[in-house]
Amino acid sequence: MNSFTEENYLKAIYKLIEQNDEAVSTNAIAKKMNTKAASVTDMLKKLSDKKLIHYQKYQGVTLTAKGEKVALSVIRKHRLWEMFLLEKLDFKWDEVHDVAEQLEHINSDKLIAQIDKFLNYPKFDPHGDPIPDVNGKIQTQKSKSIANFKKNDVLVMTGVVDHSTAFLQYLDKSGLALGNEIKIKEVIEFDRSLQISINKKTTIFISNDVAKNILAITK
Amino acid sequence: MNSFTEENYLKAIYKLIEQNDEAVSTNAIAKKMNTKAASVTDMLKKLSDKKLIHYQKYQGVTLTAKGEKVALSVIRKHRLWEMFLLEKLDFKWDEVHDVAEQLEHINSDKLIAQIDKFLNYPKFDPHGDPIPDVNGKIQTQKSKSIANFKKNDVLVMTGVVDHSTAFLQYLDKSGLALGNEIKIKEVIEFDRSLQISINKKTTIFISNDVAKNILAITK
DNA sequence: AATATTTTTTAGACTAGTCTAAATTTATTT
DNA sequence: AAATAAATTTAGACTAGTCTAAAAAATATT
Structure with a gap:
């Protein structure tokens, strides 16, 4: 050990x-x-x-391969515990890290397998960071602009292309932030604008120009 | 710390x-x-x-008062984690202890408060051992024979009076074991025999003689 | 009450992890 | 290619927790 x-x-x-x-x-x-x-x-x-x-x-x-395996196991545990704290125990994002830093060292295969199951085997944490599987395999997936997705895709916002204050303020006002779950509710053919829901709650419209500047991965 | x-x-x-x-x-x-x-x-x-x-x-x-407070906090965490593993993550009794020994040292007031809430504030663990509250207060309650309880009481089996092999075998055959939840479904006036359910599943009849030999506390 | 036994403490040493200060190696500049 | 600077390693010391072996205190036995 x-x-x-x-x-x-x-x-x-x-x-x-x-x-x-x-x-x-x-x-x-x-x-x-x-x-x-x-x-x-x-x-x-x-x-x-x-x-x-x-x-x-x-x-x-x-x-070494051995060392990487250990590292990935710790990262897997960290991210699963973060998900658990956020989704099941109503933690806020800023409260999660310190506790997960402790929990990631708990040594029990069954425990982490059950937490994984309890969370329904998530592949990414709310940051969009991938959660390694039991064997340390990582679902690699590049963030793409949400303009590339189709109706009913469920995404996690991972970044932005345009970093201007104006754009970030617009995002803030719209309630869009890193880690949010975004679901494409509708794609308007005419101008490629989108109707999206944020964290299963508010639904907003965004133009194709905006969509092109928001990066996400499928959940 | x-x-x-x-x-x-x-x-x-x-x-x-x-x-x-x-x-x-x-x-x-x-x-x-x-x-x-x-x-x-x-x-x-x-x-x-x-x-x-x-x-x-x-x-x-x-x-000292200070030392006792620390001890009770650790015991509280241990028992709550045990409950959590058993009730929410489908652990078996013999798998629970080692993991709880690790988890009891995780330092986060919010975490343990949320686990407590998630479990709906249990006062006793499935062993019948009391779970100290946030202030280290323990619900003291003596085990009594289940012949002393009344209809609809929900109990946790904590021990036996008669330790003979014959009796223990009878318990085993009846599916009665330490930690089981026992609910008094019916008290027969005539001979004080009981109809009880075990862990919300099987329902059995036991004589007053048997009931007198089974110890439990209210859940 | 003296002796033997058991319990507890001390002394000194070991491992894991950390540090400061000094020495060594590598990288950069002239 | 020397000289200087930066990065890295070594040497030696410190704390937390543990151990063995020996000393001291308490308890039990005769």
Whole structure:
């Protein structure tokens, strides 16, 4: 078994690799983990001994298959617990992270399998981040503009193309935010404008111009 | 904040005090915690410094109000998590303990309040053990023979008076086990025999002699 | 009341994880 | 290609929790 600390290091390394797709430096890990480079070096030796990372002095690290599996398992647990807190226990987004950071280290295959089932096997969290399956497999799916989807598609908003204040204010006013569930209720043929529902509640109309600037993935 | 280990020591001390209602010895704690007396002594010093226990060398320990509060909070979390696993995630009794041992240390007031709410504020776990409330208050209730209850009472079976093999086999055959929910469906005036349902499923008849030998508390 | 036994504590050592400060290696600049 | 700067590692120390072995205190036995 791996300690909480080891799991946290592996998760941090995974996320850093994900960002730039190259070996990550001791300093980068230290920054992410809010610790000192010397402490990181110590841990890297240990993880290397356990065959969880590829590590050569001064050369940065990558994950071994074994290490990646552990990282993905932690990420899976984190995201499932976040979903659970949000959907079943009425947590707000800003309350979720700290608790999930603790829960992600609970060690019980059955527990996480049942939580997964309880949530009806979600593939993405409300951020649009994919939830790895039991085997660590990730549903990779590129965010697309919601103008590309069709009637009755259920999506999760993951980003925007236009980052102008004007546009963001418009989104805010319309009640659209990252992580929202968007369902395409109607596609108007004439001008490709959309009728969409947000989080199963409010329904709004948006022009094709706006739609093109909102990124989402299917839920 | 207290470490997992400190919480576990406090919980162990609480339970030992509960059993005999007197100061508990270093050895008793060592046995309960599966550790050595020397380790216990070290921890007792620490807990004493933190004003969580009353400790004088060679004299055994009791909990301070502060220490008892921590212990009760851990027990509350443990029992609520057990209920949650059993009732919401289809765990079996023997699968519950190890996971609850981990979950009881998760630190989030909101989380445990929501779990409590989700379970509809249970006062006893399926063992019949009381679940302390947020303030550490325990619903004390003595187990009584089910011959003492009346029609429509909903109970939790907590024990037996007669421990003979014959009786236990009879219980087993009847589907009666510790922790079962028993509802008094009917009390026959004539011979004080009972019609009871077990876990909302099977309904059986038992004689007053049998009823006198089954202990339970109201749910 | 003296001796033996049991219980508890102390002393010193070990592991996991962290730190500071110094040394070493790599990268950058001139 | 030297010199300087930045990144990384090593050395040694610290805390939390644990252990074994030995010492001290309390309890039981004769």
